[in-house]
Amino acid sequence: MAQEAHKKAAEHHENAAKSHKAAADLHEKGDHDAADEHSKKAHGHSTEAHKHSEDAHTKSTAKKTKKYFF
Numbered sequence: 001m002a003q004e005a006h007k008k009a010a011e012h013h014e015n016a017a018k019s020h021k022a023a024a025d026l027h028e029k030g031d032h033d034a035a036d037e038h039s040k041k042a043h044g045h046s047t048e049a050h051k052h053s054e055d056a057h058t059k060s061t062a063k064k065t066k067k068y069f070f
Contacts, residue, residue, distance in 0.1 A: 012049035
């Protein structure tokens, strides 16, 4: 469970990085409207990455602190 959340967080981090790079490249070329759209996409991916990172952390912590009774 935590592993899947980590994978999703990593995917969103990668997509955010790609969108940030595209925004920077477009801004440098003077296409500010397209750069703004890529910045918005990057923000969305960053937000999703943050959610999945928190989920992974919660699941990892819960697994470590879980007590087993016999």
